[in-house]
Amino acid sequence: MIKLGIIGTNWITQQFVDAVKLSREFDLTSVYSRHDQTAKTFAAKNGAQETFTDLNAFFKNGQFETVYIASPNSLHFEQAQMAIQHNKNVIVEKPAFSTQKQMAKIQALLDANSQVRYFEAARNIHTENFHAIEKKLGELKTVQGAEFTYSKYSSRYDLVLDGEEPNVFSPKYAGGALQDLGVYTVYDAVALFGMPEEAAYYPQLIRTGVDGKGTAILQYPEYNVILNFSKITNSHMTSEIYGLKDLIEIDDAGEINAVIYIDDDHNKQIIGNTIDENPMLPEVEDFAKVINNPKNPQDQRDYDYWRQLSVYVNKLIYNLRQDAHISFVGEKQ
Structure with missing residues (x-):
């Protein structure tokens, strides 16, 4: 072990x-x-x-x-x-x-x-339901963009409203919505569509100086991908990937508990509904495979992919912050 x-x-x-x-x-x-x-x-x-x-x-x-x-x-x-x-x-x-x-x-x-x-x-990309999205996306004849939404009210925001500055909403600790729930949506976008050509972020700043919620627009050559995330509101909106007349519907861009394919005639097919006993179990098992099998080619290819994906996600999140002029304490130093 x-x-x-x-x-x-x-x-x-x-x-x-x-x-x-x-x-x-x-x-x-x-x-x-x-x-x-x-x-x-x-x-x-x-x-x-x-x-x-x-x-x-x-x-x-x-x-x-x-x-x-x-x-x-x-x-x-x-x-x-x-x-x-x-x-x-x-x-x-x-x-x-x-x-x-x-x-x-x-x-x-x-x-x-x-x-x-x-x-x-980033637990969402390791789940069976995310892999079902990847598979179905590869089968779509046309792709015309996507919208990913992940918004959950944080109890820590109550402290902000009371005049305090908890870590998750503090520029001293690199907090804010983009640096938290937003990461899941960025992973969704980059893992499924790659790096965008351009990206812009429109945040709603809160009293502490970080973003409580926001919308990012990622521009690809033939379509846009929109990211919506928030720690100061709740949302029950689904996320969607658009084909021509068909689409992939995702219950939640962060948790990904249910994935439905809706065809041209509005027929619905469940393509992903695996709910793990613990939402972090798939990533734990994936990480263990890489550590335990250093000479297994497929495990090491997976590792190289996750490592490169982490670099891309870091770059995109940083660029979005710069676009919105959000900086953290001590960052310039």
């Missing part, structure tokens, strides 16, 4: 650890948190053997070979860099990094440490 260390003890880390237990491919051994009691409580709950409050000690002395990073966005780069320098495989929550410069440094480190594997935890 792959020995796993984690950074961060929030709800998404717990969901990842639960997926790890279901996969039976990883063994959680090490927990890092800034707070000793928090680390010990999480470790006791999930069967980890050791805890750390010092990041250097965690990477130097921790009995793990792969680390899952689920800290605030602005901390991802430094922690991933330390992991690679200590020959640890890296699974980093989306968005992996905030700038293209950070991404370039990580890619250079990976090239210099070829035995290390790096994954961005």
Whole structure:
């Protein structure tokens, strides 16, 4: 089994650890948190053997070979860099990094440490339902664009309304809608259609200075792809990929629980309705295959694809932020 260390003890880390237990491919051994009691409580709950409050000690002395990073966005780069320098495989929550410069440094480190594997935890592209979309898209005779929507009201926005600045809505921690739910829609677009020729972002800024919601327009040679995402409103709109008279309908651009093909005569066919016991299980199993089978050609081709896709997504998100003049604390430095 792959020995796993984690950074961060929030709800998404717990969901990842639960997926790890279901996969039976990883063994959680090490927990890092800034707070000793928090680390010990999480470790006791999930069967980890050791805890750390010092990041250097965690990477130097921790009995793990792969680390899952689920800290605030602005901390991802430094922690991933330390992991690679200590020959640890890296699974980093989306968005992996905030700038293209950070991404370039990580890619250079990976090239210099070829035995290390790096994954961005964009769970939607690893699901059976997403693969069903890919397959059906390849069968469409004509493609005329798409609209992807992912909007879920965040309880943290209540704190913003009360005058506070939680991490997910803070420019200090690289927060905002694009840097959160928006990442799923960007992955949908880039994985299915590639990089656009032009891209523009129209955000709705909130009091803290980041985007609470927004719309991005990606221009391709023959069509546009529109991304709608929000952390300050809810939406029950479906997402759609347009053929000529036919289309692919997706219940949710982030969760992707149901995919329907609607033909020219309005007949509906369910092509994807797999609901995993844990939504992070497919990515956990995919990452484990790559780590466990370093000489398997298909697994390594998959890895190379995910790594390149992460670079493209990082570039597009950064360009969208620049288009909307959204910057984070310390970014220019």
